[in-house]
Amino acid sequence: MKDALRIQDRFAAEPVLARTGKGYLKSDGVITLQRIKAGLRKSAAH
Amino acid sequence: MSRLVKPWLAAFDWEIVTEINRGLCKQKNALHKPTSDGHLPAKTLWEKNQSKELALTEALEICLQCHRLAPFCFYNGNTFAAIARDFITELSPKLAADKAHILRSIAGHIVAGTATDIERKQLDYLLAGLEK
Numbered sequence: 001m002k003d004a005l006r007i008q009d010r011f012a013a014e015p016v017l018a019r020t021g022k023g024y025l026k027s028d029g030v031i032t033l034q035r036i037k038a039g040l041r042k043s044a045a046h
Numbered sequence: 047m048s049r050l051v052k053p054w055l056a057a058f059d060w061e062i063v064t065e066i067n068r069g070l071c072k073q074k075n076a077l078h079k080p081t082s083d084g085h086l087p088a089k090t091l092w093e094k095n096q097s098k099e100l101a102l103t104e105a106l107e108i109c110l111q112c113h114r115l116a117p118f119c120f121y122n123g124n125t126f127a128a129i130a131r132d133f134i135t136e137l138s139p140k141l142a143a144d145k146a147h148i149l150r151s152i153a154g155h156i157v158a159g160t161a162t163d164i165e166r167k168q169l170d171y172l173l174a175g176l177e178k
Contacts (some may be wrong), residue, residue, distance in 0.1 A: 001066065001069055001128075003128055003131055003132065004066055004069070004070055004124060004125070004128030005070070005073055007124065007127065007154070008070055008073060008074070008121070008124050008126065010079060010123065010124075011123045011127070011158070012123070013074065013076055013114035013121055013123040014120065015081075015084075015119075015120075015122050016123070017113055017116070017122070017158075017159045018084065018114055018115065018116035018122070018129070018176055020101075021091060022156045022159065023113075023123065023159020023160040024068050024123070024158070024159075024160070025092070025123070025127075025154070025155060025158040025160045028106045028151070031145060032147060033151075034148055036143045036144045036147050037144050039143065040142065
């Protein structure tokens with residue numbers, strides 16, 4: 001449920017896929033992935 | 047048997063699916079209500095597959111189909127994407143953190159109906175790596 005709430009604002013409330021046949025999802029960007037990769041590089045360096 | 051074939055949806059009976067949607071709607075003060083046309087077909091599809099041994103990609107497709115059927119008035123995409131992201135985290139310990147994030151992200155995109163062909167190929171590549 002925590003993850004569901006965290007990503008909630010990326011979705012449209014309305015049933016867009018059912019109505020239009022096309023899904024909708026707001027981009028999360030690459031910041032999280034960059035942060036994870038930086039963390040991996042950091043731990044590999046130590 | 048492949049490690050990636052299992053009853054992926056088993057932990058989520060329809061009452062849990064409904065509760066997730068209820069929680070999401072409550073958070074945004076949106077109406078939590080089943081739809082007249084989509085609820086029964088989605089519930090039937092879900093319950094038919096809930097305890098079935100499914101390939102991971104099949105389980106994601108069931109989530110996408112249920113999203114498309116729109117069993118609830120609001121937040122269908124979020125409901126089924128959250129479920130997919132949840133059951134897929136089981137694979138996370140077998141992957142590097144960045145790959146686990148990518149896997150979760152692609153799963154969410156597939157269920158949201160926004161995955162590209164490149165993302166689907168990337169998913170196949172990640173899953174093939176897990177099956178080795």
